[in-house]
Amino acid sequence: MNEPLQELLTEHIPIQYYDNGWMMYHPYFHPNHMKKYSDSDCEYLCKYYEIDGVELMSLALGRPPKSIVQKIHILKKNNLYEHYKNLNKHWL
Structure with a gap:
């Protein structure tokens, strides 16, 4: 993303946080919001969630x-967490 657009987005759309400190949706920081998770996304998420x-x-x-x-x-509810964590297809 180019600098002027970044400045525009962060200046005119304030960054807001929930009480627990998590950032609320912001189009600059969350461009994949409402998009389907890919297998690569799921694998990365399950491998590094506990670390990061x-x-x-x-x-x-x-x-x-x-x-x-x-x-x-x-x-986790669908018993896919460990599957993606051990997949090693996209991330090692």
Whole structure:
């Protein structure tokens, strides 16, 4: 993204945070919001979530923190978390 656009987005769309400190949706930082998670995204998320935490995963995948937490919950509920964590197809 070019500098003038970055300045425009961050100056005219303030960055807001939830009470727990997580950043709310911001178009500059979360360009993948509402997009489908790819297999690569799921693998990366499951491999590094426990190491990097919600905030870094949010910025790495370009999605709001709540989206990250919801996806982790869904993957664990459907018994896919360990599958993606051990996949080694896109990330080692």
